[in-house]
Amino acid sequence: MSDFHFENIMIGERHELGKEVLTTAAIKKFAARYDPQYFHLDEKAASDSLFGALCASGWHVCALWMSKLVPYRAEAIFTAPNPMEALAAQGPSPGVENIRWFKPAFAGDTLNFYSTIIAKEDWHKPDWGLVKTQAEIINQHGETICSFIGKGLIRKLPNEE
16 A cells, blocks of 8 residues: 555455464563463463463453554555655554454464454544554464454545645
8 A cells, every 4th residue: 555544545455464473481471561360371270270271361462463563554654655644644543442352372373463444434633534443363273362443543635625
């Protein structure tokens, strides 16, 4: 995509953001700092849990998705014909909706990260629009681990009146 303005973003666009293999060390490091529950920290205790093994925090999985989105977007912006204009078209996110964790993610799993444009809406500021994306994290078995709807503000094309 060379023009990042609201009018040129197409519903249905799907972007493959990248993949990552979860490691025991990464699962424990994230959990120790942000989600210190026993099934994220201790293999033995986790084996006796509902999950049956050490698994990643859902917040870890969401953070990994974001860690793939930012460089993906940066690469697209800075390889655009007019990078500064493309960068200026990007706004902040007013939040997410419907975070769902469907299955645990275990050490050794390969997670694939996707973003699909699902809706566009006018925003209360006339020079910005709201774009909604369906975020998906899918494991190596094709199973959806997590999904949510992300929202981002995108500048509209300048009105040349």
